[in-house]
Amino acid sequence: MLLWENLKLKFLKLLKIKINPFNNFVATGEIEELLDFVDSRRHFLNSLIKFVTENEGFILPILGDIGVGKTHLFWSLKMNLKDKFNIIYISLDNIYRKFYFNLYSEFIEELGIENLRMITQELCNNWSGLEKKYGFFPIPDIQKARSNALNKWKDDFGDKNSLNDIINVITSHQLDPYKRIDAEDYLLGELMNIRELALLDVENDLRNKKNAFTMLKVLIENSKLGTIIFIDDFDKIITLMKEEEEIETFFDSSWYYGAEESSDNIVAKNILGKISELQNIKNLKKIITLNSKNSLDEIKKLFKQENIELSNNLKEPLFLSNFKEEDIYKFYKLTIDKFLKSINSSEILSDFKNPYYPLSKSILKKIYNKSEGNPRNIIKILIKIFNDIIYYDKINQE
Amino acid sequence: MNLDTKNIIYDSVKNIRTHGKFNGSIIVMCKNENIILTDSLVYYDNIIEINKGLMVGFESILANKKEAFSISSNFRFNLDEDTIDYSVLIPEDLVEKFDKERFSDAFPYTINLLHSAGLLLNENHLGMNHLDFFKGEILKNPIALIHNGICVADRVVIDESSNPIFYGTLIIGRNKKENLSISYESIVNVSDKLIRYIIIIGIETIKE
Numbered sequence: 001m002l003l004w005e006n007l008k009l010k011f012l013k014l015l016k017i018k019i020n021p022f023n024n025f026v027a028t029g030e031i032e033e034l035l036d037f038v039d040s041r042r043h044f045l046n047s048l049i050k051f052v053t054e055n056e057g058f059i060l061p062i063l064g065d066i067g068v069g070k071t072h073l074f075w076s077l078k079m080n081l082k083d084k085f086n087i088i089y090i091s092l093d094n095i096y097r098k099f100y101f102n103l104y105s106e107f108i109e110e111l112g113i114e115n116l117r118m119i120t121q122e123l124c125n126n127w128s129g130l131e132k133k134y135g136f137f138p139i140p141d142i143q144k145a146r147s148n149a150l151n152k153w154k155d156d157f158g159d160k161n162s163l164n165d166i167i168n169v170i171t172s173h174q175l176d177p178y179k180r181i182d183a184e185d186y187l188l189g190e191l192m193n194i195r196e197l198a199l200l201d202v203e204n205d206l207r208n209k210k211n212a213f214t215m216l217k218v219l220i221e222n223s224k225l226g227t228i229i230f231i232d233d234f235d236k237i238i239t240l241m242k243e244e245e246e247i248e249t250f251f252d253s254s255w256y257y258g259a260e261e262s263s264d265n266i267v268a269k270n271i272l273g274k275i276s277e278l279q280n281i282k283n284l285k286k287i288i289t290l291n292s293k294n295s296l297d298e299i300k301k302l303f304k305q306e307n308i309e310l311s312n313n314l315k316e317p318l319f320l321s322n323f324k325e326e327d328i329y330k331f332y333k334l335t336i337d338k339f340l341k342s343i344n345s346s347e348i349l350s351d352f353k354n355p356y357y358p359l360s361k362s363i364l365k366k367i368y369n370k371s372e373g374n375p376r377n378i379i380k381i382l383i384k385i386f387n388d389i390i391y392y393d394k395i396n397q398e
Numbered sequence: 399m400n401l402d403t404k405n406i407i408y409d410s411v412k413n414i415r416t417h418g419k420f421n422g423s424i425i426v427m428c429k430n431e432n433i434i435l436t437d438s439l440v441y442y443d444n445i446i447e448i449n450k451g452l453m454v455g456f457e458s459i460l461a462n463k464k465e466a467f468s469i470s471s472n473f474r475f476n477l478d479e480d481t482i483d484y485s486v487l488i489p490e491d492l493v494e495k496f497d498k499e500r501f502s503d504a505f506p507y508t509i510n511l512l513h514s515a516g517l518l519l520n521e522n523h524l525g526m527n528h529l530d531f532f533k534g535e536i537l538k539n540p541i542a543l544i545h546n547g548i549c550v551a552d553r554v555v556i557d558e559s560s561n562p563i564f565y566g567t568l569i570i571g572r573n574k575k576e577n578l579s580i581s582y583e584s585i586v587n588v589s590d591k592l593i594r595y596i597i598i599i600g601i602e603t604i605k606e
Binding site for chain 1: 422423424435436437438450451452470488496497500539550599604605
């Protein structure tokens with residue numbers, strides 16, 4: 001087009017609409033990262049995938065500095081393993097209260113309604129919930145299904161009341177068309193009132209930790225896909241245990257919690273207890289991320305104190321390292337490509353002699369050296385540079 | 399596909415007889431055009447015994463009126479009386495398909511009739527045709543006799559031209575060489591002129 005003969009100018013004008021191609025320097029569990037891992041990390045990712053698919057019941061620590069891309073790893077795993085695993089992201093900040101309920105909510109969001117229906121249908125078929133009349137017409141027999149389920153599972157589940165509740169909900173969901181909608185609400189983790197609970201013939205909804213745990217165990221163990229829990233920033237548990245030593249408060253919490261333990265300490269121990277309990281769920285794999293080797297040593301100690309089995313399942317860590325120099329060039333080009341594609345202008349870069357326009361290879365090298373290869377720091381600097389281009393038409397060499 | 403001999407319990411035309419006790423999805427076609435569905439049948443010494451079967455068909459209630467019926471009962475047939483045309487055990491893989499593709503009961507706009515009723519009967523002066531009344535509706539559990547084949551379907555939808563479309567259908571009948579054949583079809587589109595009768599089986603009858 002005549003107006004845009006000068007493609008460099010077109011690129012700069014596009015930037016002027018104030019969209020910075022580098023806008024996200026912190027990955028989160030909520031916002032999807034579309035960029036896959038850079039080449040030098042492919043080997044790391046492949047060995048992680050191999051480990052995850054070949055091992056069972058483990059807790060695998062991933063070590064890496066702050067900003068190295070541990071949360072981004074979650075999205076890469078999800079992208080590469082979506083056909084084999086439900087992968088759930090968990091931040092201890094969000095779930096340390098109502099642990100099982102929050103974990104269940106995350107799981108059910110990942111599982112999806114169609115898979116949930118398939119699981120309950122399969123369970124009811126296994127419990128002979130459908131009797132075939134005259135060889136052709138399936139007729140539901142709820143009582144038979146419930147008693148078969150109880151007989152089958154009574155030894156595998158500790159709490160009989162919650163097992164009863166869970167079986168009643170699953171059978172109602174598949175075999176009773178009049179209760180199906182309420183049962184589905186229950187399974188989706190909706191909060192239920194007394195009337196709805198009575199209709200489903202259950203005592204508690206999933207806010208009850210035993211019910212949430214039992215339901216989680218049932219769904220994970222009967223899902224066709226495996227399940228991985230990705231617990232980010234697991235160091236938080238150490239911080240919780242140490243908080244009292246570091247923070248000076250006017251309020252003496254020992255009045256409430258006794259002299260020996262602070263409330264955070266109790267919370268941290270609770271989380272450890274619950275993670276230990278998760279070991280009882282078959283087909284569940286756990287990945288935790290930590291910032292340093294020291295954190296790992298402390299976690300090892302805590303696990304040993306909590307439960308020897310928990311400690312045995314803690315595997316040798318994998319180390320996620322910073323970008324290599326060639327990664328920054330690849331990362332830069334991929335991000336700019338993605339940006340141009342998103343505004344339907346991917347043809348712009350193809351004619352440039354300098355593939356790193358408006359920057360250059362030497363600028364990218366400087367950025368790499370300054371950030372020491374830490375991806376978050378690299379993105380921070382790139383954001384600043386592009387802001388300068390957008391708002392001040394210049395590149396600050398400093 | 400042609401039925402394997404092991405699935406043919408009795409065939410009056412080809413004189414096939416397989417004695418024994420059969421369990422599964424079994425269909426018996428009577429020579430008076432009644433159809434029996436059952437999950438358990440014993441054939442010995444020229445006697446067919448059905449433990450709890452569902453017989454459907456049309457019966458005369460007045461000289462000029464016929465009505466659909468379905469009876470759940472035990473049946474006993476002496477084959478010397480020549481009342482049975484054939485009896486077949488549906489192969490497992492087709493039954494599995496039939497079960498798998500059933501429409502969910504949770505779909506709210508499917509009509510289940512409480513009692514069995516005739517939807518269509520093509521018989522000179524005694525005919526009935528309620529297809530227009532159910533135009534555009536989904537009816538559960540139809541069973542139809544089409545020319546010389548039986549059609550057991552999960553549901554039937556009456557289209558805009560008042561022709562029935564059967565979904566999730568097992569078709570059992572005789573081919574040109576009079577061999578018994580069976581197939582599963584997801585959709586069967588039949589002109590109402592070719593159909594001998596369609597009966598919708600009532601849910602009360604099934605639950606009995």
